[in-house]
Amino acid sequence: QQPVQSPQAVILREGEDAVINCSSSKALYSVHWYRQKHGEAPVFLMILLKGGEQKGHEKISASFNEKKQQSSLYLTASQLSYSGTYFCGTALKTSYDKVIFGPGTSLSVIP
Amino acid sequence: DTEVTQTPKHLVMGMTNKKSLKCEQHMGHRAMYWYKQKAKKPPELMFVYSYEKLSINESVPSRFSPECPNSSLLNLHLHALQPEDSALYLCASSHRTGFDEQFFGPGTRLTVL
Numbered sequence: 001q002q003p004v005q006s007p008q009a010v011i012l013r014e015g016e017d018a019v020i021n022c023s024s025s026k027a028l029y030s031v032h033w034y035r036q037k038h039g040e041a042p043v044f045l046m047i048l049l050k051g052g053e054q055k056g057h058e059k060i061s062a063s064f065n066e067k068k069q070q071s072s073l074y075l076t077a078s079q080l081s082y083s084g085t086y087f088c089g090t091a092l093k094t095s096y097d098k099v100i101f102g103p104g105t106s107l108s109v110i111p
Numbered sequence: 112d113t114e115v116t117q118t119p120k121h122l123v124m125g126m127t128n129k130k131s132l133k134c135e136q137h138m139g140h141r142a143m144y145w146y147k148q149k150a151k152k153p154p155e156l157m158f159v160y161s162y163e164k165l166s167i168n169e170s171v172p173s174r175f176s177p178e179c180p181n182s183s184l185l186n187l188h189l190h191a192l193q194p195e196d197s198a199l200y201l202c203a204s205s206h207r208t209g210f211d212e213q214f215f216g217p218g219t220r221l222t223v224l
Contacts, residue, residue, distance in 0.1 A: 030209060033169035041201060087153050097208035098167055101153035
């Protein structure tokens with residue numbers, strides 16, 4: 001039931017772009033993206049509720065392909081502040097009130 | 112006020128102790144959550160309360176006992192814990208379950224000796 005995330009880790013130089021993928025083997029109701037910095041609580045980035053939906057948040061955007069049960073998080077022109085662990089959380093169509101987090105993607109942005 | 116507060120920040124307890132973790136929010140949220148997070152792992156859902164009623168229990172051992180006294184407060188009562196229960200315990204809240212962003216508290220770092 002836990003979604004799969006890839007890559008596990010990525011290192012970027014400032015200004016570079018990155019894509020983080022999240023997929024599930026079961027039909028999804030929603031996909032949630034959070035970022036957690038070391039020693040801090042997870043912080044909400046965005047929720048995608050409809051198949052094909054794309055949302056943007058500053059230079060961070062995401063898409064949701066309901067048919068493929070996949071979501072991708074796009075980080076463009078990365079900044080040092082983007083460093084952290086990114087978690088996707090998925091709620092299944094059969095239990096939409098329960099969000100289960102994937103293993104996380106560690107992202108490090110270096111000067 | 113968009114803050115979820117948790118007390119205490121740190122807790123060290125023996126395996127025979129009884130202690131409680133407290134979580135509070137004043138955003139009018141009707142869904143509240145307890146998560147357990149081990150180092151380098153994702154938050155692991157333990158309990159979900161919706162409108163002050165327990166709606167989800169992820170097969171958590173009975174040594175963890177949640178309580179929602181009112182819509183703003185969430186407690187986690189701990190009794191006879193094991194060393195493997197040492198972790199960061201996160202509380203979160205949202206307007207509704209499944210649809211809305213979750214606001215996380217800073218967590219309680221629990222160590223069981």
